[in-house]
Amino acid sequence: MVRLKSRYLLCEVNVSDRSQLLLLDDRAIMVAVKAAVARTHGDYGAAMCSIRFCVKYLNAHTGIVFLRFPKSCYKLLWSALPFITSIETRGQKIPCFLNCLHVGGTIRTCQKFLIRYNTQQLHRMLPKCKSEEEKQQVRKAILSCSLTESKEAFEEDSESEEEEEEEE
């Protein structure tokens, strides 16, 4: 079918002080990416970056970002991402770098990848825990994201049906 094709980049914002991560917002990341592209690729790059570039999702707690680039020039834009050294947000400059984890053709593949990645990370976290309390919490988190599958599906179903009834 005829459609506009894009590439979705799943990136991780790495900062030295994790509390600074919470200051991030999508606007700031967008500005930073644009600036980096303009610096490395000049006006041509900036122009490329102005079409259909978008920050689709940002989680300030985990530092996960979805970036959307047009498929025709995503490599060019991608190549500028390593040059981001700091993001300016709310009057503060956060030194950071972007680590690209996954490149997907649809946002769905990115989401799928993210699920896998996050659970993996959680599993890695578990043995490294220092205190018992922490261990407990992490274990709970792992359980919540793995065990819910069947339960959640059930809940969602009932939920969605309720909503539909309201609509009618």
Add this chain to the structure above:
Amino acid sequence: MSAAKVKMREKKMRNQPASVQYPSSSSNVESSTQNGADAPGTGKNADPLKGGLSEVHPSTERQKKTPHQSGWVRGHHKDGGGYTKEMPKYVTAGAFARARAAEVSAMLKAVRKTTSSSRVFEALPKHMRRRAMSHNTKRLPHRLREVANRMREKGLQAGSKKKKEQAKSKSRKARRRHGNLLLEFNRRQRKNIWLETHIWHAKRFHMVKKWGYCLGDRPTYKCYRACYRAMSSHCLLQDLSYYCCIELQGDEDKLLAALSQLTSKEAGPTFAAALCLSGRRQGSVMVYRAGRYPSQPLGPVTFLWRPRTQGSVHRQLWIWAHPTLKQDLLPELQTVCQCCEAVLPPAAPVEVNPTLEAENTPEAKPVPGTKRKRSRKDATGPPAKKILGDGTRLPSTPVSWRSSSNGIVINDLTMEIVRYRLIGPQSHSVLVDTLEAATGCDEVPKSQTCSLWWPQHCSDEAKMTLHQQQADIFNILKGIYSTAELPSGTVLGLTVDDPRLTLPRKRVKALPCVKQAQEVDEEKRRKLMLEGVPEPCCQSFIWEQSVRDNVTDNKISEQELNRMRSEVLVPGSRLSPTPLQGRVPILLVEQPGKQVGHEMSSWGAGWDLLLPKGWGMAFWIPLVYRGVRIGGLNMSLKHSQNKAAPHFPRDYPDCPAGMRFQEEQEAELLNKFKRHPPAKRTNYIKHGCVAPFRCPWQQLAEEWEIIVQEGGSQTRTTAQADAVTEERTSQQAISITKPPSRFTVLRNRKALKLLSAWCRPTTSKGQRPCRVGELPPISCEAVTSFLSAHAMSLVWVHVSLPSKGKPEYHAMLCVPTPDDLKALGNRQGTGGPQEPPHRDHFKSRIKRRKKDPKKAATPSVTPDKPDGKKADLIFASDLDTNASKDPKSFSESSSDLVLGLWPDPLPSVASHCSRVTVGWVTQGDFSMSAGCGEALGFVSVAGLLNTLLNQTSEHKGKLLLRNPTSLHYRFAKINIEV
């Protein structure tokens, strides 16, 4: 984004995760805590469990709270730039883990749920698709089956809801069964009554719902010219049963005394006119509110007195009125006759009640279970009967009122009598062809005389001789050459055979038979033409309620008649002996044609046929089989236009019904106008047409009164008058001192005659000399004295265009300037002057409003409104000087500004254009009888006289006519015809 789009987007995005970030506004503290922000920092000391819970679905929660602001909406949200202090100081491993887990669950939800609105199988790749997949879910891959099943069930539920309603209706066969069909018909005419010929009409006509009836407007086939030809050379048939008949009974002197309050002798003959009172003629009269002769007219009615019976002063009078008039007329009649006692109809009114009961009982008796079917059968046991007469009326509504003081009884006979109108010179031959005087019955078996009325009458010698006389006169009708030869309003009572018996096998055109014409006695014919029908022959049994009911109840059904026909020995021969039920009393009333003017006199004369109810179709089909054309409402308008007669609600702007009509028409025309895209609409402001959809008669009359007052007795040019109006209107705007008096239409015969003489009653071609006679010539004194009495009046004029042009309704009638008349004298061929195009000052305002709709819509409208009105008036008063003025002065005043139409209040209507307006046309068209454009309209008396005074004798009565959609003025000649 529109609301629908937002909603759709919301639905699509509800499962997608939103960005999780701290809002940048300090005001939005609550939402920041809900985002799970409290957990990492303060969560430990406060309530870790709660914090944890709230953090499990941070994204979903947020989504529900503020769906519009989720991260998917493009662009940055301008929440303000403050820095929040709720930001946590450090991050713990547990909080981080929770955040991770929350993200995972959000993503899981996003991945699991399909976002698109497509069906399940559409998401499959092409090679996995199978035929009828949407129908049979088992063809889908196993993993998708569950979702598909759910979707399918939902679809079925939605579909079943719609289908349930349809399933309620019975099968076509059941619906078309006769009884059910009649029930359905009776249900459908609850709001708008059907005439008896409704179904015939509905198959052939564009039906309109008007005045509480379903009426045929115009045929679906092309027959405009054919109908005109029928009217002028053969016969056109119309069903006028929707006209309301009101019956008055009482002593003659008391009736006349009561009715005299409603009329005035100045406006022509009244109810007491000798010829009408004897019952030989039908009369027509203009009815006013009691004792309010010139100011409050109600409308025109026709009336018919029943001929006197020997030695009795008790009289019967039928007043026929238009349905829109009836609601005003009936209360007025009741007050005049002091009939306030409603006589309740007898316990079981004969024909209306059973049908209603039959309708209601099936719904009223919800008998449970098994008995239902039987009870239903019982309820409809008396077979569903067609409603005859007025079905919308409740059976308990009184239809007759009695006066205790003077013994007058008023009966509302609406829909009780069928009235057909035949228009055209050959309508008598159609009648003669169709109807046959009733044959007497020789063998009168005494045993069965009880029910039928005719055998009883046959036994009475006097009645039979009367019938014989009537039949003779009816036969003389064969000998006349045109319907118009008879004296207008002649009444003939008759009893006829069922016309279905003599139905021709093929449709034939009824033509006058020369042979028969010669057979008729010359002497008798001349007597009929000069004197009309002698008084006793005007008597008819249709006047009697009991006979009418008897005839209606005993009508042979079509089915029965056909069965009898099939039993005749020689197929196709006439049924003999005629069944006893087939005798119908009828009344024939001659309808006068064109009575005014000199040309085409008595054009459009015809006969009215009055029948008892229930017999409508029995007479209609035989009439149609005589080759008549059928006309609808549209044709009756054209008929009156060609007759130069005012048409009821349209041409009576001073009557309440006329006012209602004007309002309806304005709404309708405005609606039609607004349906066009703005670029395709006529810009009436540019055409200088102030009121294209409605004629502001009151304003016109007031303005001309002021002009004339200012002008006094001096002779002044129209240009000066123009200036005066402008001055005066501006003054008027500042202080309206005079109590507004209503405009009236001049109907005083004497005054009309005088006016008619003054504007030189010429024909449209202007050949005949005027017959001024003993009337005073036009002069300033005469005019002032005339105006002192009729300053606020309008007068009904007939306009004809000697050259080109087809007048339309609401065309303006304007006063020509002396230069125009000079130009007319020099070059006869030129069409007429042009109006310079006007400027549309409202256009920029509309444009501006379009540009910034928010500003115009919300704040500035309400406070500026009075200001804007004032500015409008100023603007109206000095139109030309103000042209360059900044349009901001009249701000966005009226919210209902329509491009190309003047907003209220209107500027001065008289002096808006370069030629002064004196009136408007109410109906106009190309007249096929005159071969030129002809129109009928009203002009202000003051304006007309002012014009006539200034005109030289050879140009007297010449005005200019301009259509609302044109800038071209055409010369027109006006006649006031009495």
